Amino acid sequence: MTNTVLEIEDLKAQVEGKEILKGINLTIKSGEIHALMGPNGAGKSTLGEVLIGHPNYEVTGGKILINGKDITYAAPEDRAKAGLFLAFQNPITVSGVKISTFLRMAYNNLYPEPKMPLKDFFNMVKTVMKDVDMDESFISRSINDGFSGGERKRFEVLQMIILKPKIVILDEIDSGLDVDALKLVSAEIKKMYSENVGFLIITHYQRILKDIIPEFVHVLKDGKIVMNGNSEISAKIEDEGYDWIKE
Template identity: 50%
Template sequence: MSYLQIKNLHARTGDIEILKGVNLEINKGEVHALMGPNGSGKSTLSSVIMGHPDYEVTEGDILLNGESILEMDPDERALAGLFLCFQYPVAIPGVSISNFMKKAVDARHPEGKAPAGPFLKEMRENMEYLDMDKAFANRGLNEGFSGGEKKRMEILQMMMFKPSIAIMDETDSGLDIDALQVVAKGVNKMRGPDLGLLVITHYERILTYINPQFLHILMEGKIVMSGGPELVKTLEEKGYDWVREQIAVTA
């Protein structure tokens, strides 16, 4: 049994059905990539997994460690081990990063309060690893951040919260090559037997830094093709039209 199981997932926002039967299984220790053209439902899938209130699941189920999480609030899902790297993290003005991080780490601590010393030490080390300035910790969360700073902030959170399943929603979009390398560095550090990773992306570029074991292609709300690392190469050469042709052939 896989750690994260998405079974025949249908979801809509308003009257529009976006996910039309997604099946996907991710285990700890695995790195999956999810690609697809614009509007195929990639970001919707990540929002639905995290429990965004704008989406309604009409059919199917999501299981984490064997338990359905559909009835859980986003905060409960987070504490159960899910993490979402946002494509567009919002600013929370006036809330310092250190304050926010402490609260979020406290929420995960068995006694409800993580000792300040080790917390600060770990945060400083991780920030250094991600080439983030120490003074950054005093800034307002995502307040006036550049695109690259926001994404580093997301990776920093992933490193601090230590999820069992992390979803990266187009973390690479809008990043220059330096920022992309830093993000990849963070992700590769996190890789290991305790983390299952779903990397949602529009471009193959990031996949050359984060070598996924599996690639899935999402089209019109369904995963239409899955494969190993070789599929990345084929897709890069032949594009989505080739995928469409293949589906038509098999259909």
């Protein structure tokens, strides 16, 4: 896999006229694990949504670049083709759209040539479902319809593995997971990391960071990154909270 660089330059964004991101600067490369931490309301999830191109958020300044190409105002599908993937904090239900149909369409959109035979594709999906502890019966169900919180998060990880992104943004992926499921998700993240995928793990707590040690830790407060460091920061946050971090 070729190296990929995501550059976020002085990124500013608002929603419904309220400024949330106030100048974010961050660079994430293939084979790096970054953690973005911060108190509730700091703008962590907003950053993930803006990076993937959620239409509810308006970029008011700055740039988002992948390998030097400006994708600040690109459509979400073009960002996906460039290698970006976001696992949502609260994945929505899409009634009437089967997981099998959705995955096949998404995969073919990203990798149109050579087209994988249908049988081979679904054999791959079933193998990954086993890896993430999802029953094969889910393949014929509508997206997240009647899923528990943990099942929704497993499906996000399933998509991540199937679609083979180059830079992965995980928004509170550990919420809603029990201890066993968290270990399983961590193992899949490590597997992709070993294949030179870059990660931005957005989290409020250090729970997932105990198993996946980030090389870089960034602290977001009031729409700005106010501290950069390593895993020592996340350990101190677990012990002391965020009050000691000054803007």
